[in-house]
Amino acid sequence: MGETYADDASVEETAGDGLLTDERVRIAGLAVAVVFTLAVAGFVGLVLVDYVDYDLLAAVFPRFVFAFLRVLMVVVISSVLAVTAGVFVGLGRVSRTSLTYSIATAYVQFFRGTPLLFQLFIIYLGIPSLWPPGQFPISQSWTVVPGVLSIDWSFITAVVALTLNHAAYVGEAVKGGINAVPEGQMEAARSLGMSYVDSMREIVLPQAWRNALAAIGNDQVILVKDTSLLTVIAFPEILTVFREVNSNQFDAWTPIVLVAVTYLAITLPLMWLVQYLEDRAEWGADRA
Structure with missing residues (x-):
C-alpha cells in the first residue's frame, strides 16, 4: 500500500512539472483573449477614426x-x-x-x-x-x-x-x-x-x-x-x-x-x- 501511495505521489509531481498545467493553460488562454480583444478594438478604432466619412454616414x-x-x-x-x-x-x-x-x-x-x-x-x-x-x-x-x-x-x-x-x-x-x-x-x-x-x-x-x-x-x-x-x-x-x-x-x-x-x-x-x-x-x- 505504501508503495502505491508513493507511486501516485510521484505521478502527480510529474504531471505538475509538465509543460501544460492548469494554471499555465489558464494564463495562456487569458493572454490570447486579451491580445485578440486589443487587436480587434485597435482595428475598429482605426477604421472609425481614419476611414469613416461621418457626413456620408449621416446622409x-x-x-x-x-x-x-x-x-x-x-x-x-x-x-x-x-x-x-x-x-x-x-x-x-x-x-x-x-x-x-x-x-x-x-x-x-x-x-x-x-x-x-x-x-x-x-x-x-x-x-x-x-x-x-x-x-x-x-x-x-x-x-x-x-x-x-x-x-x-x-x-x-x-x-x-x-x-x-x-x-x-x-x-x-x-x-x-x-x-x-x-x-x-x-x-x-x-x-x-x-x-x-x-x-x-x-x-x-x-x-x-x-x-x-x-x-x-x-x-x-x-x-x-x-x-x-x-x-x-x-x-x-x-x-x-x-x-x-x-x-x-x-x-x-x-x-x-x-x-x-x-x-x-x-x-x-x-x-x-x-x-x-x-x-x-x-x-x-x-x-x-
Whole structure:
C-alpha cells in the first residue's frame, strides 16, 4: 500500500512539472483573449477614426434604416412560419407512418442538401417561367408602408424560400429534441389512457422543445444572415444598399459600419431572447 501511495505521489509531481498545467493553460488562454480583444478594438478604432466619412454616414443612414425595416419584416414572417412548419416536419421525421416519414425525410434532404441561393432562383425565376411571357399573375407590387415595404414577387420569394429552407433545419432540431425525451415518458402517458396525439402534445413536445431550443435559436440567427442572399433577387435588403453606396461613393468602410450595426441590431436581441428562453426552460426543469 505504501508503495502505491508513493507511486501516485510521484505521478502527480510529474504531471505538475509538465509543460501544460492548469494554471499555465489558464494564463495562456487569458493572454490570447486579451491580445485578440486589443487587436480587434485597435482595428475598429482605426477604421472609425481614419476611414469613416461621418457626413456620408449621416446622409445614407436613413437608407439603411429602411433596409433594416424591410429585412426585419422578412425575418419575423419567415421565422414564425419556419418554426411552425419545422415542428410538423420534425413530427413527420419521427412518424410511424412510412409515407409521412418518407415525405418528411425527402423534404429535409432536398432543402438541406441544396444551397439556399439555388432555392431562391427556383422560386424567383423558375415559377414565373411556368406561365407564358407577361402572364405571371404576381407581376405588380402592393405598397404596405410607403418608402419602406412593398409586397412584390421578390418579397414573396424571400419569405417562401427562407421558410422552406429553415423549416428543414428546425425540423431536424425538433426531431433530435423528441428523440432525446426518454421513451418511458410516452409509455407512461399512454398507460394513463392518453392518445398518441395527446401524449405527444402534452408530454413529449414540451420536453422536446426545451431540448431543441438552442439549435432552433441558432438557426434563426442564421436565417437573419441568410437575408444577405436576397440581393440576387433584387430585394432591397441591407447589402443591396451597401453595394449602391459603395459603387456611387467609392467608399467601402462607411457603409460597412452601417451594415454591421443593422445586422447586429437584429441578431443581438434575437440571441438575448434565445438565452432568456433557455434560462427559463432550465429553471422549469430544475423546479420540476
